[in-house]
Amino acid sequence: MKNKRQKGNKVKTAFIVTTAILALIPMLPVMASTQTTNDININEIMYNPSTEQGSDAKMEWLELYNNDTVPINISGWTIDDNPISDKVMQPGDYVVLARNKTAFEAYYEALPCSVIDVTFVLTNPGDTVVLCNSTGAEIDNVTYINNWGANGNNNTLELNATGGWEESLVDGGTPYQQNSVLATPPLVINASANPPVIAVNTGITELRVDAAGIDSPIDVVTIDLSPIGGNATTTMFNIGNYTKDNISWTVYNYTTNASVVGTFNLTVNATDINGNYNDTVRVMLEVKKAVTQFSRIQPGTTYIMNITNDVNPENVGKNATIDLFSETAEIDNETYFVVNITKPGRGTKMYIGVDVVNEDVIMKRVVRERDFDWSFDPVMFDFPLWVGKTWTATTNVTGWLDAGLWFPIDTTAVVSGEVTNEVNLTGPYGTIHCLVVEVNVNLQNPSVSFLTRYWIGYDETDKKLIIPKYQSYYTGTLTEDFELIKIVAP
Numbered sequence: 339m340k341n342k343r344q345k346g347n348k349v350k351t352a353f354i355v356t357t358a359i360l361a362l363i364p365m366l367p368v369m370a371s372t373q374t375t376n377d378i379n380i381n382e383i384m385y386n387p388s389t390e391q392g393s394d395a396k397m398e399w400l401e402l403y404n405n406d407t408v409p410i411n412i413s414g415w416t417i418d419d420n421p422i423s424d425k426v427m428q429p430g431d432y433v434v435l436a437r438n439k440t441a442f443e444a445y446y447e448a449l450p451c452s453v454i455d456v457t458f459v460l461t462n463p464g465d466t467v468v469l470c471n472s473t474g475a476e477i478d479n480v481t482y483i484n485n486w487g488a489n490g491n492n493n494t495l496e497l498n499a500t501g502g503w504e505e506s507l508v509d510g511g512t513p514y515q516q517n518s519v520l521a522t523p524p525l526v527i528n529a530s531a532n533p534p535v536i537a538v539n540t541g542i543t544e545l546r547v548d549a550a551g552i553d554s555p556i557d558v559v560t561i562d563l564s565p566i567g568g569n570a571t572t573t574m575f576n577i578g579n580y581t582k583d584n585i586s587w588t589v590y591n592y593t594t595n596a597s598v599v600g601t602f603n604l605t606v607n608a609t610d611i612n613g614n615y616n617d618t619v620r621v622m623l624e625v626k627k628a629v630t631q632f633s634r635i636q637p638g639t640t641y642i643m644n645i646t647n648d649v650n651p652e653n654v655g656k657n658a659t660i661d662l663f664s665e666t667a668e669i670d671n672e673t674y675f676v677v678n679i680t681k682p683g684r685g686t687k688m689y690i691g692v693d694v695v696n697e698d699v700i701m702k703r704v705v706r707e708r709d710f711d712w713s714f715d716p717v718m719f720d721f722p723l724w725v726g727k728t729w730t731a732t733t734n735v736t737g738w739l740d741a742g743l744w745f746p747i748d749t750t751a752v753v754s755g756e757v758t759n760e761v762n763l764t765g766p767y768g769t770i771h772c773l774v775v776e777v778n779v780n781l782q783n784p785s786v787s788f789l790t791r792y793w794i795g796y797d798e799t800d801k802k803l804i805i806p807k808y809q810s811y812y813t814g815t816l817t818e819d820f821e822l823i824k825i826v827a828p
Contacts, residue, residue, distance in 0.1 A: 377404065377405040377406035377410075378402055378403070378404055378405070378406070378410055378412065378427065378469070378477055378478065379402065379403050379405055379478055379497060380400060380401075380402060380467060380469055380478050380479075380480050380497070381401045381402060381403035381432070381496070381497050381517065382400065382401035382494050382495065382496050382497065382506075382511055382512065382513065382517060383400055383401075383460065383467070383480065383482060383488070383494060383495040383503075384397065384398055384399045384400075384460075384488070384494045384511055385398060385460035385461070385462065385465065385482065385484075385488065385495070386398075386460075386462045386484065386488065386489050386490045387490070387492070388490055388491060388492040389490070390492065391445060391492060391510070392441055392445065394437075394459075394460070394462070395437060395438065396437065396438040396441035396442075397437075397438070397441060397442065397445065398436075398437045398458075398459070398460045399434055399435060399436040399437065399442055399513070400417065400434070400435045400458075400460075400467065401432055401433070401434050401435075401513055401514075402427070402432070402433045402434075402435065402469070403430075403431070403432055403497075404427040404428065404429055404430060404431045405430075406429055407429050408429065409426050409427065409428050409429065410426070410427045411425075411426045411427075412425050412426070412427055412433070412471075413425060413426075413472065414471075414472035415469065415470060415471050415472055415477075416469075416470045416474075417435055417456055417458055417467065417468070417469055418458050418467060418468055419468075419470075420456050420457045420458045421456075422435065422454060422456055423454055423455075425452055425454065431451065432451040432513070432514045432515075433451060433452045433453075433454060434449070434451060434452070434453045434454070434513050434514070435454055435456040435458070436453055436454065436455060436456065437455075437456070437457070437458065437459075438455070439453050439454070439455040445510075446510070446513055449513055449514045450514060451513070451514040462484060462489065462490075463483070463484055464481070464482055464483035464484055465481070465482060466479060466480070466481040467479065467480045467481075467482075480503070482495055482503060486503055486504075486505065487504070487505030488505045488506065488511075491505075492509045492510060493505050493506045493508075493509065493510075493511060494506045494510075494511030494512070496511070496512065496517035496518060496519045496520075497517060498517070498519045498520065499519075499520055504519045506518050506519065507519060507521075507523075507613070507614060507615060508612075508613035508614070509613070512612075512613070515612060516553075516612075518612075518613060518614055521553050521612065521614040522552040522553050522614070523552070523608075523610075523614050523615060523616040524549055524550060524551050524552060524556055524608040524609070524610050524614065524615065524616045525549065525550045525552060525585070525608075525616065526547050526548070526549050526559075526606055526608045526616050526618075526619040527547070527548050527587075527619075528546070528547060528548045529546070529547045529606060529619050529620065529621045530545075530546050530547075530621065531543045531544070531545050531546075531621050531622065531623045532544045532546065533629075533631055533632075533722055534622065534623060534624060534722075535623075535624040535625075535626060535629055535722045535724060536595070536596060536623070536624075536625055536626070536629055537625075537626060537627070537628050537629040537724075538596060538597065538598065538599050538625050538626065538627055539595060539596070539597055540595070541595060541596070541625070541629055541631075542593060542594070542595055543593070543594065543595075543596075543623060544591055544592075544593050545561060545574070545591060545592045545593070545594065545604065545621050545623070546589065546590065546591040546621075547559065547561075547574070547589075547590050547591075547606050547608070547619065547621070548587045548588070548589050548590075549587070549588055549590060549608040549616075550585050550586060550587045550588065551610040551611075552610075553610065553612065553614060554610040554611045554612045554614070555610060555611055556588060556608060556609070556610055556611075557609050557610055557611045558573060558608075558609050559573070559574045559590045559606065559607070559608045559609075560572055560573050560574065560606070560607045560609075561574055561592060561604055561605065561606050561607070561621065562604055562605040562606075562607070563592075563594060563604060565598065565600075565602045565604065566594070566596035566597065566598050566602055566604070566623065566625060567596060567597030567598050568594060568596075571607075572592060572594075573592075574590035574591060574592045574606075575590060575591055575592060576588055576589070576590055577589050577590065577591050596623065596625040598625060599625050599626065599627055600624075600625055601622070601623075601624050601625075602622070602623045602624075602625065603620035603621070603622055604620060604621045604622075604623060605617055605619075605620055606619045606620070606621060626724035626725070627724070627725065627760070628724060628725060628760045628771060628773060629722050629723065629724045629796075630721070630722060630723040630724075630773050630794050630795070630796045630803070631721060631722050631796060632694075632697035632721035632722060633796065633801055633802050633803050634692070634694075635662050635663055635802070635803060636662075636663075636802070636827070636828060637662070637663035637664060637675070637828065638661075638662070638663065638664045638827075638828025639661075639662045639663070639825065639826070639827060639828055640659055640660065640661050640662070640664070640825070640826040640828075641659065641660040641662070641805065641822060641824075641825055641826075642657055642659055642822075642823045642824040642825075642826065643657065643658045643659070643660060643808065643820035643821060643822055643823060644656075644657060644658075644820065644821045644822075644823050645657065645658050645681060645818070645819070645820060646819045646820070646821055647809075647816055647818070647819035648681070648817070648818055648819070649815075649817040649818070650682075650683055650684075652682075653681055653682050653683065656681070656682055657681075657823065658679065658680060658681035658818075658820050659678075659679075659680045659681075660677065660678070660679050660680075660805075660808070660820070661676075661677070661678040661680070662675075662677055663675040663676070663677070663690070664676070664678065664828075665678070667689055669689060669702055669703060669713070672691065672702075674689040674690055674691050674702050674703075675689070675690045675691070675692065676688070676689055676690070677689075677690055679818075681818070684706070684707045684708060685706075685707050686704065686705065686706045686707070686810070687703075687704070687705045688701055688703070688704050689701070689702045689703040689704070690702070690718070697720075697721040697722070698717050698718075698719065698720055698721065699717075699718045699719040699721075700715060700716070700717060700718060701714070701716060701718040701777075702714070702715060703737075704779075704788065706788075706812075708740055709739075709740055709812065710737065710738065710739045710740060710786075710788070711737045711738045712735050712736070712737040712739075712747075712779070712788075713735070713736050713737050714733040714734065714735045714736075714751060714753070714779070715733050716731050716733050716751070716753030716777075716779065717729060717731050717753065717755065718755070718777055719755065719775065719777070720755060723757050723773050723775060723794065724757060724773070725757050725758070725759065725760050725773065726757060727756070727757045728754070728755065728756045728757075729754070729755045729756075730752065730753065730754040730755070731752075731753045731754075732750060732751070732752055732753070733750070733751055733753055734748070734749070734750060734751070735747060735748075735749055735750070735751040735779075735781055736748050739784065739786070741784070747781070747783075747784070749781050749782050749783045749784075750781075750782045750783075751779050751780055751781045751782065752779075752780045752782075753777070753778070753779050753780075754777075754778050754780070755775065755776065755777045755778075756775070756776050757773050757774065757775050758774045758775075758776055759773070759774040760772065760773050760774065761774060761793070763793055763795075763806045763807060765806050765821065765822055766822065766823060766824065767804065767806070767822070767825070770795035770804055770806050771795060772793040772794055772795045772806065772807070773793075773794050773795075774791065774792075774793055774794075775791070775792045775793075775794055776789060776790070776791050776792075777789070777790050777792075786812075786813045787811075787812075787813050787814070788810070788811070788812055788813075789810065789811040790808070790809070790810050790811075791808070791809040791810075791811075792805055792807075792808055793805065793806055793807035793808070804822075804825070805822070806821065806822040807819075807820065807821050807822065808820045
């Protein structure tokens, strides 16, 4: 009897287990489906289309995305209790649920994804959108409010990488495309203006950037020139390519003038072919009333000057010559140009270095007969020049000074420069618009100074400097005043 009961118990147990297994078999696909459908996301929302796009009834839409690794059948699913027609979404598939499929396809044209008519309403102040599967189980939901953006401005709300929502970076949104907020925008580097300072109306500068598409190639690069009187979406030109660190860069430029005085940060917008853009880069440009740019002086040029004031009154009315860079000299193993100023009874030599890269003119040594012989390294001119610009440097000065007797000096000097004014000077070469530039060398011990004042004009046609007037002062006393008579080319 005992064995019969044991056998009966085993049969009963086997029956129960078998029945349980058979009961679970129909549930297995449902359980599998429930595990995978968690990766169907509401991915993009157009809740308030712009007036240009069309009415809410025609142009509202949602996008679903299958983020799973298996196909998902969304037949019989609902969005806000409104049924979705038959569709199997493959991994990585997009599906657009449109209030009006015909209007959607007319605006966005043919897309390689399914567009399904679904009856729903997305309220403009904000709403909650619920996606459910065929059993009524909630798969995803989004509660949006209009201060998130995309409120009637032709943009959409897009799901970002952290599960939050952002306004699309692309007009019209990105149906059947990676959300623009997930895309890597183009890179923009080396923004520059050359020259960085120009004169209003007459000055010309080259604006330049390097741009590279990361997710897709660059489509267009524009720059906003409206602050300086130009077009807000000025297209820059492709002028070359290069590769650096495995990134393919394209160089873009645009040459322009400016009709407004001020300091400007001009916005560059680089957009790739998928509409991703970078508008965080600025080109800085200063526009002044008058500017003198750096320019090389042709060696051997001679200025014939009329002496209008001199420490020796007998020289007034006579001529002086300024020979520019007609010879060179070696000082401390460096080559310097010589500016030789000659007048009756006395002369001055300046030993000048030209820093083309930094656009500076550096005076290494100045020798005035029967006055002084100083050596130093100040900045003489810091180009470009404009009214109000100042610069200063401290340097050590060595040499000799004539104070009745020659005695050596080894002291500190403050060298300062300033563009003090702009004037029109009329002479043998017509009326020349000039900046007045002062460079003052102040020795600390003994307390003496040497100031030179230059009237500097710039010939935009020949791209060269003209100096129609020159003065020098020694410890506050005017010692020379020259005015241009003639320029002799080498």
